[in-house]
Amino acid sequence: MSENSYTYFRGRWPDDIVPEGEPLWLLYEVDEAADNVLRSVEIFPNGQVTRNSVGLEQRNGDHCPSLIDVSWREGMAEAKLEKISADMFEELYQIGADTPFWFVR
Incomplete structure (x- = not known):
């Protein structure tokens, strides 16, 4: 799959009050043809940025074919997301700290 088929999204934590330890913003690089999340960025209220x-x-x-354990379409059907540019995603991804979720050793 070429990068041209990737789409970028961001979504804010759904509640006004963000629980401690949860991100304020979640950003995703999605291969919509394969229905997979390839990269993600989390931005926390304290300014910390993590990536996976x-x-x-x-x-x-x-x-690990995707960073979420269901299809992108299924998992985000109810989420309030907005498309963002690849450049915006990449800028934040580059400053994030590597933070694997699934296979932590």
């Missing part, structure tokens, strides 16, 4: 990717999750040989 399929590549990061697979660094020890684990199989």
Whole structure:
């Protein structure tokens, strides 16, 4: 799949009060043709930025086709998301700290 088929989204935490330890903003790089999330960025109320990717999750040989455990369309059907530019996503991804979620060792 080429990067041209990727779409970028962001969504704010759905409640006015963000619980401690949860991100205020969640950003996603999505391969809509494959229905997968390839990379993500989380921005916390204190300014901390974390990132994750399929590549990061697979660094020890684990199989991880997507960063969410359901299809993108199914998992985000009710979410309030807006499209963002690839440049906006990349700028935030580059400053994020690597934070794997699925295969932490």
